[in-house]
């Protein structure tokens with residue numbers, strides 16, 4: 001170490017950052033890369049020799065030009081490079097999490113990043129250091145858990161819990177916006193007979209095909225869920241009874257057109273019965289009444305001979 005100690009200290013700090021297990025890169029105040037450690041090389045697949053001295057660090061993370069967090073911090077702190085910073089009243093640190101393309105590695109990674117300024121002894125901005133953490137496994141586990149919580153395992157449709165939550169949220173929205181909300185209850189006809197003839201696994205395959213057929217008739221804001229067993233429910237926001245009836249008829253026809261044989265059923269192939277309900281939401285009625293009305297309509301459709309849709313006499317108001 002020399003008498004001031006500074007150059008040796010700096011060399012030591014540099015070497016420390018180089019060998020740190022955490023991926024790090026450092027930009028000078030003109031956005032030029034001055035350090036790209038080995039862990040950063042491993043994460044990005046980009047060797048330090050290709051990137052040091054350039055302003056091309058964004059290419060290691062994104063397909064298209066985008067500022068990294070370090071660039072955003074440099075932009076935000078641009079004034080500090082000329083004017084010494086007096087004290088540190090606010091926290092100049094930035095944090096973010098996002099999916100990155102990682103073009104050199106050829107697979108997307110979910111990175112948690114932190115950017116912090118480095119000030120020289122006179123309080124002027126000297127550089128910005130960005131540290132990166134690969135959180136891909138944690139993010140994928142979180143997505144899988146969310147899927148488990150809201151999706152039906154057999155059909156991939158929304159599950160009953162997701163249906164209940166969505167119905168209440170849509171009801172509240174319909175109330176606020178004074179718009180109609182429609183609901184369809186879709187039940188497979190003579191499904192016990194189908195199971196008896198094809199076994200439970202055959203029944204499962206049939207439910208998957210029906211789920212796909214029902215989902216194919218939905219618009220972006222509609223929700224189709226597996227309500228239970230061989231019953232599906234469809235939420236149609238901002239849809240009148242007439243509109244709901246036409247969606248119901250499309251679903252019925254679509255399933256009929258699948259022509260899945262059910263030789264023990266009177267129709268000889270798989271069909272569905274559908275009950276519809278529509279409400280103009282008001283503080284005097286609730287989402288559960290909408291379900292009860294659609295259920296009653298479904299019951300009527302079954303009793304009138306199945307493979308049909310049934311509507312209530314009027315909208316619930």
Ligand SMILES: Nc1nc2c(ncn2[C@@H]2O[C@H](COP(=O)(O)OP(=O)(O)OP(=O)(O)O)[C@@H](O)[C@H]2O)c(=O)[nH]1
Pocket residue numbers: 154187188189190191192193195199200201202203204207228229230302306
């Ligand atoms: N394969 C399979 N079958 C199921 C599943 N959930 C419910 N079921 C079966 O669906 C059948 C429903 O039978 P029922 O309630 O008697 O109704 P249905 O035979 O369809 O007669 P209707 O509804 O009156 O037309 C039962 O045999 C259940 O075991 C499932 O996840 N997979």
